[in-house]
Amino acid sequence: MSWHISLCFISFFSLFLLSVVTGILGVYFSLHQFCFFIDWHICSLNSSNIVMTLLFDWVSLGFMSFVLFISSMVIYYTVDYMSGDFNIVRFVCLVLLFVLSMMLLIISPNMISILLGWDGLGLVSYLLVIYYQNFKSYGAGMLTVMSNRLGDVAFLMGIAWMLNYGSWNFVFYVDFMGASFEAKLISFLMVFAAMTSSAQIPFSSWLPAAMAAPTPVSALVHSSTLVTAGVYLMIRFNALIISSGAAFYLLFFGGLTMFMSGLGANFEFDLKKIIALSTLSQLGLMMSILSMGLPELAFFHLLTHALFKALLFMCAGVIIHNLGDCQDIRFMGSLSLYMPLTSSCFLVSNLALCGMPFLAGFYSKDLILEVSSLSTLNLISFVFFFVATGLTVCYTFRLLSFTIFGSFNFSSSSSLQDDSWFMLSGMCCMVFMSVWGGSLLSWLIFPCPYLVCLPPLMSAFPIVVSLVGAFIGYFLSFYRYFDNLLSLKYLFMSFFSGTMWFMPYISTRGVGLVPLISGRSVLGLFDHGWCESLGGQGAYVLFARSSSILQVLQLNLVKGYLLAFLIFVFFWFLF
Incomplete structure (x- = not known):
């Protein structure tokens, strides 16, 4: 066994053991309602103590356990997926740095130490997105x-x-x-920071672009690390957001993000981008339920979503790996005949995403929809919740029909089979958690269950919306020629919806045309202009010339000084 494979196994076992330990501690802390603050005295400078504070409660320990478990499965999955890569050691080290940054963010009750983890996530995510080193990856990074x-x-x-x-x-x-001015300002700044990290409108374009990273990175990023950092921050700041009035804006942008991403996924043909847009839809759902003052419910959906979304990306990686790096779902089909185990895992993860009863996603999504029906939401937010749920089922069944149940459209000479032991065994562990994780978490997080009293029509509404979405998704995939003709007839609408409401163009060309060009002009006028002349560069020239004159004076050339003085006096009297 080569040493880089040994590094993967050591990382896998270490993260898995840490996940088990933190999970057991999280359950213990939850049952006894413990909360520990640990002050780590780093050093003293001139009687000032530099102390780092760590927060351990059931939320931080439970989230740490899930992040460590998913990252251990991803590294185990990497042994097969990245086996032909010459830089696998660098890749594993970057993934470990990514997990370390997330751990620092989770256990920090201090804004300075949170910033260290926050910036660590941003830096390492950039390095992972540009991992394949081509122009597309550089632009996405x-x-x-x-x-x-x-x-x-x-x-x-x-x-x-x-x-x-x-x-x-x-x-x-x-x-x-x-509701003081400082509290409102801080809450709006934190909401803005969380919206950029969790890719809410108008910052949504970077999430599908980040699919340029390797698939194991996507499984980690979209399930439990970078995109969930903003949601976790909002869970910690939830009381401030509700009291300061920022919750309304969070609800509005979260609902828009749900609707936009669900609609766009129905026009997408890239396998990884469809899954990325589904992540965006679920993030909007978490933000919306946070704005209603229900952080425990948002945290519950955050954990269940992490399980089946990691499995979904791992299955997509196996499919892409076997199809020779092809990501277009129009070239797939009948994968259940050639890759039955992968197709089964893919089906379970998609059904969990739809909220199929008694899978992990059902316990959180159904509870969110029932609580939103029970609350005093306005009509627009209510429509966003249920239409986004229907769109989720719609693009999921469209994806399943194209990939698993449709006709085989790839090259007939290709060899498709389930022969990757490490990838399949990691996926099977995730399948177990995607099936049982929701019920286990519901018993732990909600020892006293929610009491939801709704009329029969409202109780059946989520099921009706899901069935309608499933029918439309199957219809769009079965009558794909009708779908193409419809897209051509309503070209602007399909282009507008398929490009995430033109957000990638606004985020790149729109930002580049005015702000960056004007910024370059201001840079040349100020920083490279008179600021340089009167600042550091001007001081350098002044001191250089003065020192050269002083150097000449220090040579003690008396005759030369006398001659220069006589010439100066002569010209003085002459003019």
Whole structure:
């Protein structure tokens, strides 16, 4: 066994054992309602103590357990998927740095230490997106890092305003900030930062573009790390968001994101982008339920979604791997005949995404829809919730019909089979969690279950919406020629919906035409212009010339000085 394979196995076992330990501690903390603050005294500088505070409660320990478990399965999956890569050691190290940054973000009750994890996620995600080193990856990496950099700026401004409270340990102040000006400003800055990280409108374009990264990275990013960092931040700041009035904007943009991504996935033919848009839809759902003041319910859906979304990307990676790096679903079909185990895992993960009864996604999605029906939502938000649910089932059944149940459209000389032991065994572990994880989590997070009292029509409404969405998705895939003709007839509508409401163009060309060009002009006028002349460059020229004159004076040439003085006096009297 080569040493890079040994590194993968060591990383897998270490992360898996840490996941088991943190999971057991999380259950223990949840049952006894424990919450530990650990102050780590790093050093003292001039009587000032530099202390790092760590927060361990059932939320942080449970989320850490899920992140470590999914990352261990992803690294185990990587042994086969990246076996032909010469830089697999670099890849595993980047994944471990990614997980370490997420751990730092999860256990930090302090805004400075959260920023370290937040920036670590942004930097390492950029390195992973450009991993394949081509022009498409470079463009996607720049879009990813620049979108997340906006959130970093908002986070830094929030850190500056937190100085008004005398400390950056926000967990001590969040419940008592009220509706003051500082509290409102900090809450809006945190919402802005979370929207960039979780790719809410208008920052959604970077999430499908980040599919340029290797598939194991996508499984990790879209399930439990980068995109969920914003949701986790909103869970911690939820009391402040509700009291300051920022929840309305979070509900509006979350509902728009749900609808936009669900509609766009029905016009997409790239396998990984369809799954990325489904992630975007579920993130909008989490943000919307957070805006209603239900952080535990959002956290529940965050964990269940992480399980089946990681499995969904792992299955997509096996399919792409076997089809010679083909990602177009129009070239797939009848995969259940050639890859039965992968197709079964893919089917389970998709049904969990749809909220099929008694799978992991059912327990969280059905509860979210029932609670939203029970709440005082306005009509537009109510329509967003249920239409987005129908669109999710629609694009899922369209995807299943194209890939698993449709006619085989790939090359007849291709060899498709389930022969990747490491990938399949990692996927089988995730299948177990995708089936049983939802019920286990519902018993742990909600020991006293929700009491939902709805009329029979409202109780049956989620099932009716799902059945209608499934029928439309099957119809669109079965009558694919009708679908193409319809798209040609309504070309603008299909192009508008399929390009995420023109957001990729706005985020690249739209931003580049005015702000970046004007920024370059301002840079040449100020930073490279008079600021340089009166600043560092001007001072350098002045000191260089002065030193050369002083160097000549220090040579003690008395005759030369006398001659220069006489010439100066002569010209003085002459003019």
